[in-house]
Amino acid sequence: MSSKRSRQKKPADQEFVVEKIIDKRLKDGKVEYFLSWKGFPPSDNTWEPEENLDCPDLIRVYEIEEARRQQAAGKNREAQVDMANNGFDQGLEPEKIIGGTIFQGQIMLLVKWKGKETASLVPSKIANERCPQLVIKFYEERIHWNVSSCT
Template identity: 50%
Template sequence: MYWRRIYAYDARKDDVNVPAPTPTDQPAEEFSVEKILDKRSRNGKVEYLLKWKGYNDEDNTWEPEENLDCPDLIAAYESQFETSLRDTEDKNKIKIISEDSRARGFDRGLEPHKILGATDASGELMFLMLWKKCKEADLVPASQVNVRCPEIVINYYENKKIWHTKQTFKLCDLSVLRISFSTTVSPSGRVLILSANE
């Protein structure tokens, strides 16, 4: 008596349902694996996507690792996967290094034009600086901008139309007001308005 394993593919679950082996008088039907295409983990079990010899790609199925008898193909797939993973990591490292090594901010030797915006998302106040004769903008630490071009920083804050107070937000048109004020740069690189007179 031979045991025959029957696989039923349920497309709704994209999974393989394996019913209990059924006794039969015929020899077990064997399928040959041509290639392992992919790997996944389902319910804590490793499954491989198999390309069957003599069958179309539509007949590829996910099979649990314990049902497979092709250790050489599994080893070849795992080796190929490790190699491609290392290659991808190396390419990403090269890309990151080349991006980081590119000069930014004042190191590019460009003349600042204006500040487009500001952020302190990284924990340090940074200005998005637009440069003259250049279409690219860079995030530059406020401490550098405050020292190298304080007039641009003052202009940025003067043209900002929203001023924050403790109680409300006020919308001001600064072109109508004649305001003179003095500024200072704090140790953290922030520009502080010390006094304002109308």
């Protein structure tokens, strides 16, 4: 994969090879990429207009990776929004706790709301206060008692 671009850095023309695309921006309505150059330190990284580049494979790899990062960031934002807008905040009544998980170091319970098809994650501390009997029932359904006969 030959990723080359001609630039004039000194009086003599030098051929520069793009090592990696680091970032992307729009400037004056045109796409520019922040590039690291093979054989040069990070202090020599530069923003270059897309039309000056001859490295379609590197651009494609960068765009795919960026799409994955954006998708992952979107999922994290959705999870935070769901937790921030749980049913208690909307005045809904909990029907049942259907699951639990640890999210960002905190025990979260998945609460199904009466009259709704969806459930939302609620911090266990809030569920313990707002619907303690449902929390107890959830844990009781999952406890395995070791019953031994005493003779």
